[in-house]
Amino acid sequence: MRRILIEKDVFLKKIFKKYYYHNITELSAPKRLSEREIGYLTFSPEKMIRHLSVKNEGELRALILHEAPKAVYYSSAYYEDPTAPINSRIWKGADLIFDIDLDNLPPMDGLMEKFFVCNNCKLYFSELNGKVCPGCSSQKIEEIKMATNKGLEQCKKEIIKLIDVLTQDFGVSRKDLNIYFSGKRGYHLTLEKSAYELVDQTFRLELSDYLLLNGFKIRRIFDERLSLDQQASLFPSPWDKGSLGRFSRKFCEQVLHLSLANLEEDLFRNRLIEYLSKSTNVDILTKLESIKQDLSIKIDVAVTTDIHRIFRMPDTLHGGTGFIKKKIATIDSFLPLTHAVVLSDEPTKVFVYYVPEFELRGQQFGPYKKQEATLPEAAAVFLVAMNVAQPLEGGS
Amino acid sequence: MSKLGLTLENLSSEEFEAVVRRCEMRIKSSKYPPELHILDKDSDLLSFVLAVAVVKASQREDAISRFALNEANRAETFLKTENKKTITHIIRQVLKVPVYEVEYTLGKFYYEYMIDVKEYVALSSFLKSDYWRIVNRIVDNGFVYLRRSEVLRLARDRIRQELYRRIRESPSPIIPPRLQYLVEIIRNRPLPNIPFEGTSMTGYPPCVAHALSKVERNENLAHFERFFLTSFLLKMGKNVEEIISLFSGSPDFNEKIARYQIEHIAGLRGGRKIYNVPDCRTLFSQSLCFKNDTCDDISHPLQYGKHYISGEKDLDRKRRLPKENL
Numbered sequence: 001m002r003r004i005l006i007e008k009d010v011f012l013k014k015i016f017k018k019y020y021y022h023n024i025t026e027l028s029a030p031k032r033l034s035e036r037e038i039g040y041l042t043f044s045p046e047k048m049i050r051h052l053s054v055k056n057e058g059e060l061r062a063l064i065l066h067e068a069p070k071a072v073y074y075s076s077a078y079y080e081d082p083t084a085p086i087n088s089r090i091w092k093g094a095d096l097i098f099d100i101d102l103d104n105l106p107p108m109d110g111l112m113e114k115f116f117v118c119n120n121c122k123l124y125f126s127e128l129n130g131k132v133c134p135g136c137s138s139q140k141i142e143e144i145k146m147a148t149n150k151g152l153e154q155c156k157k158e159i160i161k162l163i164d165v166l167t168q169d170f171g172v173s174r175k176d177l178n179i180y181f182s183g184k185r186g187y188h189l190t191l192e193k194s195a196y197e198l199v200d201q202t203f204r205l206e207l208s209d210y211l212l213l214n215g216f217k218i219r220r221i222f223d224e225r226l227s228l229d230q231q232a233s234l235f236p237s238p239w240d241k242g243s244l245g246r247f248s249r250k251f252c253e254q255v256l257h258l259s260l261a262n263l264e265e266d267l268f269r270n271r272l273i274e275y276l277s278k279s280t281n282v283d284i285l286t287k288l289e290s291i292k293q294d295l296s297i298k299i300d301v302a303v304t305t306d307i308h309r310i311f312r313m314p315d316t317l318h319g320g321t322g323f324i325k326k327k328i329a330t331i332d333s334f335l336p337l338t339h340a341v342v343l344s345d346e347p348t349k350v351f352v353y354y355v356p357e358f359e360l361r362g363q364q365f366g367p368y369k370k371q372e373a374t375l376p377e378a379a380a381v382f383l384v385a386m387n388v389a390q391p392l393e394g395g396s
Numbered sequence: 397m398s399k400l401g402l403t404l405e406n407l408s409s410e411e412f413e414a415v416v417r418r419c420e421m422r423i424k425s426s427k428y429p430p431e432l433h434i435l436d437k438d439s440d441l442l443s444f445v446l447a448v449a450v451v452k453a454s455q456r457e458d459a460i461s462r463f464a465l466n467e468a469n470r471a472e473t474f475l476k477t478e479n480k481k482t483i484t485h486i487i488r489q490v491l492k493v494p495v496y497e498v499e500y501t502l503g504k505f506y507y508e509y510m511i512d513v514k515e516y517v518a519l520s521s522f523l524k525s526d527y528w529r530i531v532n533r534i535v536d537n538g539f540v541y542l543r544r545s546e547v548l549r550l551a552r553d554r555i556r557q558e559l560y561r562r563i564r565e566s567p568s569p570i571i572p573p574r575l576q577y578l579v580e581i582i583r584n585r586p587l588p589n590i591p592f593e594g595t596s597m598t599g600y601p602p603c604v605a606h607a608l609s610k611v612e613r614n615e616n617l618a619h620f621e622r623f624f625l626t627s628f629l630l631k632m633g634k635n636v637e638e639i640i641s642l643f644s645g646s647p648d649f650n651e652k653i654a655r656y657q658i659e660h661i662a663g664l665r666g667g668r669k670i671y672n673v674p675d676c677r678t679l680f681s682q683s684l685c686f687k688n689d690t691c692d693d694i695s696h697p698l699q700y701g702k703h704y705i706s707g708e709k710d711l712d713r714k715r716r717l718p719k720e721n722l
Contacts, residue, residue: 170513171538195538196514202683203517206530214681215526234503241536244502 008384009044009070011391015381016317017068019343024065027315028327029057031192035078035092039310040069041319050310053082060313070319073310076190086308093197096204097311099303100158101186102151106293111151112185113356117142117387124354124369124388144386146358147185152336159187159331161297165211166191169242181336183318183325188311204305211297213243218288221247224281232273237265243295250291317342322381338362341378348380349373349392355383397445400438407446408574416575418443423450423463423582446578449569454582458614458645460563465616468556475548480508487547491554493519500541502534509547510539519550521683522557525619601700602686603679604628614645620674620682626661627673628697636662673698
């Protein structure tokens with residue numbers, strides 16, 4: 001049977017437009033919208049339109065409805081005139097923004113499904129040996145990364161750590177923190193209208209290093225040059241403030257195997273001295289380095305330190321997945337591959353080149369390899385947007 | 397001076413000889429001993445004001461920088477002798493730093509003050525040692541906890557910066573002829589060596605040009621910045637003597653220490669390890685990256701110039717798409 005392929009961008013734009021037509025009133029824009037730069041990415045030809053501004057949410061909604069863009073962005077910064085040339089813009093402050101992406105997490109099995117596609121011959125393969133396609137020797141190789149539930153759970157843990165540090169150490173109120181699923185491989189956290197909106201790049205870099213524990217001196221906790229008594233008195237208590245207290249709490253749980261509930265200082269110090277006296281310096285330092293890795297929050301420094309960054313607009317569709325950038329009320333119960341999948345279940349025909357098994361809205365799909373499939377619209381869009389499937393006529 | 401109804405002209409009379417002598421001491425010595433306090437409060441203050449006028453009239457940047465550092469060191473010495481309440485008052489009212497008193501012990505350290513974390517980062521940004529970075533501080537509820545010695549160290553630099561700024565921005569005074577010799581003392585000092593005379597600084601990456609311009613202005617470089625500049629210049633073929641000469645105008649220059657450090661970086665001492673020039677990422681993390689369009693996509697300062705000079709660069713190639721993963 002002869003397949004009739006539909007141009008990928010035509011297919012996606014049509015579905016995006018339909019989604020926005022029915023759901024645009026749900027879009028909730030960030031505060032101080034008229035002071036922010038707005039930008040969007042068009043479908044074919046892919047073109048970035050920037051340096052726009054809108055007066056209010058209504059104008060933004062009209063723009064999105066009209067253009068049905070592949071992606072919509074807003075600046076984290078507020079400007080006197082967001083449409084002015086970038087060099088002459090008057091900067092009035094910027095949200096604190098954080099991006100936690102699977103790409104920034106330490107390598108671990110099962111965080112992402114990774115494979116390669118040759119954009120010349122559409123051959124899919126799991127290992128890339130050399131720089132060329134094993135089928136046609138083309139160099140047009142693209143790496144496909146699909147977030148898994150396990151990977152997104154790891155990102156969620158980082159967000160929870162981030163919330164803890166921002167509220168405890170930096171005095172930010174929990175209700176001022178906006179948490180979003182990014183729509184693809186991670187989470188965003190933004191802080192609007194805070195005491196930190198005027199801080200410069202130096203502060204944002206310092207804050208990033210604080211969160212990542214870049215430059216943290218283990219000797220603040222343990223100094224192998226000291227006597228045992230001195231080491232024990234240097235070691236912070238689990239009740240101490242800031243990162244030292246956090247280190248000590250983790251140490252209690254992971255190394256001393258002490259529960260923090262009803263723990264008393266004497267018991268803690270006794271167990272600490274016992275541990276320090278029995279362990280080698282190398283063992284102690286290894287354990288502390290490991291705790292440092294656990295406590296470090298894997299934010300993308302480039303995002304947090306950029307005071308002119310444009311960031312994906314909440315409640316808009318991600319052109320690389322068809323998922324929405326979704327605001328999260330309760331992080332613990334949020335299921336990204338369910339709650340951010342907003343497109344319909346309408347049966348949609350696609351030709352899938354290759355995809356391993358994946359899950360959306362609790363339903364398992366695949367694996368598929370060079371075959372036609374009729375999938376719910378949300379799953380079909382996901383595969384087409386990920387560049388692993390081609391839409392077929394007579395589907396959506 | 398106006399409060400006392402005095403002018404610079406008045407100070408040139410014999411009546412104020414002690415003030416003039418004290419002023420001479422202030423501008424001459426980098427180790428103006430604090431124990432020499434005091435003629436009397438007004439005279440000491442007058443000698444300070446006169447010294448400020450003389451330094452300004454000398455029109456020597458290096459003298460302003462050196463004078464500000466010396467006076468700040470002296471102020472810190474006096475502050476150390478004050479009680480907690482007085483220190484808090486001076487830091488709040490005079491230096492305009494919103495510091496709060498606390499009592500908090502962590503491990504073996506006793507913390508007496510806290511400062512808003514934003515203020516702290518601004519105050520400590522010139523201190524490049526990891527010790528001062530917030531990652532190595534107690535930060536709680538938006539405040540940084542500090543020990544007394546740490547607050548005084550921060551106060552010292554606020555004084556240095558303020559003094560330097562105010563002298564630079566003040567109008568140049570007319571020094572009475574009888575006191576002109578004080579200006580000449582400064583003017584007759586040898587000029588610090590200007591780095592690599594005749595070499596255009598535009599040939600250097602902006603991070604190096606920034607460090608060199610600070611050296612030219614006789615400002616102190618932070619330890620890491622000095623390490624970076626030294627390692628870069630060594631790689632560019634400069635020798636130890638040239639680099640020592642370059643740093644000789646710094647207010648805290650000590651040839652013995654400078655020679656030791658430069659030779660260490662050059663691999664001539666210690667473990668004989670030749671240190672690499674830090675890469676762009678490291679410089680960025682130390683707030684020493686001043687990237688501009690000429691940097692293109694280099695990841696290391698030593699890569700600079702290769703495509704810039706050869707003209708392969710497209711300066712208009714900007715407007716990149718946002719990160720795909722956003």
